[in-house]
Amino acid sequence: MRSYLKKHTEALVKDVGIEPAAELTGRSKATLGRYYSSDPEHAGRFMPVDAVAALEAAASYPHVTSALAELQAITLEHGEARRANAGTINANVALLSQRFAVLMAEYHLSLDDGTISINEAKRLLKETLELQKVLVEMKLRLEHESGA
Numbered sequence: 001m002r003s004y005l006k007k008h009t010e011a012l013v014k015d016v017g018i019e020p021a022a023e024l025t026g027r028s029k030a031t032l033g034r035y036y037s038s039d040p041e042h043a044g045r046f047m048p049v050d051a052v053a054a055l056e057a058a059a060s061y062p063h064v065t066s067a068l069a070e071l072q073a074i075t076l077e078h079g080e081a082r083r084a085n086a087g088t089i090n091a092n093v094a095l096l097s098q099r100f101a102v103l104m105a106e107y108h109l110s111l112d113d114g115t116i117s118i119n120e121a122k123r124l125l126k127e128t129l130e131l132q133k134v135l136v137e138m139k140l141r142l143e144h145e146s147g148a
Contacts, residue, residue, distance in 0.1 A: 001071060002043060008067035009047050010036035015059040024058055025051040075136055089145075092138045099134055103127040 013021045013032050022029045035047040047055075047064070056062045062076070069076045106127055110120035142148075 003038065004071070005046065005064070005067055006036045006038060008063045009052075012047075012052070012055050012059055012063035015061065015063060016055050020058065021055055024054045027051060075133070089138065089141060092134055092141065096131070096134045096138065099127065099131040103131055 013036065016024065018029050018032065021032055025032065032047075034042045034045050035051075037045075052064045056065060066076060103124065106120070106123050110116045110124060116124070
């Protein structure tokens, strides 16, 4: 779990950029680096919540918040995905088909050389999560429409 959180902390800092991240959080670049360092000396050091909040407000994706949610089996929605929930079941089915097609295309590309690399696995995971979001939205919409 610790390395998982540190990887997502690193992704957050790199998403924003190390210089802007230091400015937004009021912490030095070295301190930010310690938050995601895998060095045993920094194993127990994590980014404070106020710094995470400041960086995630500037980032393209809430990396650390999503990681914490995944660890607790919680599904989050953010940004445009949250506002796009006004679609119909037909729109969800179309989006589901598109996402599944993208996932299968990524899978076939990954198997060209007979193995799935770490980067390919990350892309597959990303597409799987997008597919899951559509399925959850469909489930919620169907429950709402059926009065369940």
